[in-house]
């Protein structure tokens with residue numbers, strides 16, 4: 001990951017984030033944008049928030065993938081009953 005100071009970061013990503021949105025490194029590092037030793041952007045608040053969502057979303061997705069076949073198996077009798085009811089109605093309608 002490229003290291004940019006907050007100003008160069010805004011230039012590079014074409015955004016206008018305020019300093020509150022940045023999480024800067026504690027120590028000064030060479031900025032790849034202006035070539036000066038400055039505190040560079042470690043992460044943005046937005047990115048950290050997205051990561052938190054991702055940590056919740058990913059396990060849920062895995063659980064869903066594991067459970068999906070079981071859900072389909074348990075859902076099968078219900079669908080069969082529904083299908084039978086529809087079939088009976090169709091037969092009744094045909095008799096009339």
Ligand SMILES: [Zn+2]
Nearest residue numbers: 005008031034
């Ligand atoms: Zn810079």
